[in-house]
Amino acid sequence: MTNLIDQGKTAGKLVEFSMLQNIAEDDAQHKNDYKMLFQGQGKILLALSDDDNLPQKVLADRLNMTPQSMAEFVRKLEKRDLVSRKKSVDDKRVTIVSLTDNGRLEIEKRMQVIPKYLRALNDEELLQLNNILDKINEQMYLDIKNADSTLHNKYHQLMLNHVLTKIHTND
């Protein structure tokens, strides 16, 4: 596997990339926005953007979090007017969490940020990068699926849907 050497090189460049990303986006909240998409409150927003109106319990399961943490984050999101909570009619124990219009906008805003550095690429390179990302992402889907055959982490499945429908379609 001579390939391993090339992989190593690329790995280095990816670290470099992350580093630079981190520094370059040092300006204010833009960075935070982007970074916080995949943790805590951001994760929840993302999950809801795929599948709205979920009970807290379901969210907690999907995102691999305790219900207590979920309660906390949802409360915080509610305060920021990004989600709303209402009691389920069928089951008065459950609280349904929904995105507010505000929340939906917020997600859109965060996801539509086009990193400035993409300007550096010409059409051909953009196409290449697209294809490469497709392959990489597909590989990760596989890895995730395999690591998760037990299905106990529904989040993975969730993200699969999310991305496949919302992003992949515009190829």
Add this chain to the structure above:
Amino acid sequence: MTNLIDQGKTAGKLVEFSMLQNIAEDDAQHKNDYKMLFQGQGKILLALSDDDNLPQKVLADRLNMTPQSMAEFVRKLEKRDLVSRKKSVDDKRVTIVSLTDNGRLEIEKRMQVIPKYLRALNDEELLQLNNILDKINEQMYLDIKNADSTLHNKYHQLMLNHVLTKIHTND
């Protein structure tokens, strides 16, 4: 600029990529290692790997942090045996921070992680990705430089050196 549309597509895939990365590396500390390379204590380690034996003040300046934060992080790193501190002989006010062997190993370990998803790429694609990352990174260097003409953030300069010498050379 029709290109904007393609950029948008790619931006989406990059978000997808980050998301998946986040989920796929869900296993234990591997994830944390990688993520924490660019913040707080990790940043400091990285800075020292380029240029060792620095006064705390210099580190604080380069990393855009208050000296107090720096003191805190350095203390934490010392506790973890990743750096050592010694008083400068020339200037008894300054504390010189140095990587321990342990710290050096730690950085190597963290940076040499080859993401599994790179397996999915063949030689040609790996080459393409390499070139693309070069271009993107170069663009970011420019952006950083421009944003930082005042030179008040030496970190950027630092990273420039770091990456150019340590990573770029093996092209």
Add this chain to the structure above:
DNA sequence: TGTTTTTGTTAGGTATACCTGATTAATTTT
């Protein structure tokens, strides 16, 4: 030499992401 500047420390604080334990209220099971 006395004042000012610089490096670093101590103390205290904020915010975010999580977690465990205990408890309540609603629903299901027996």
Add this chain to the structure above:
DNA sequence: AAAATTAATCAGGTATACCTAACAAAAACA
């Protein structure tokens, strides 16, 4: 109907990344 399970909440905790204010010691400057 009583017991067990479930969804959520409250209370309290840990860890990390930062920050400001106040202050001591050393060095530079006047």
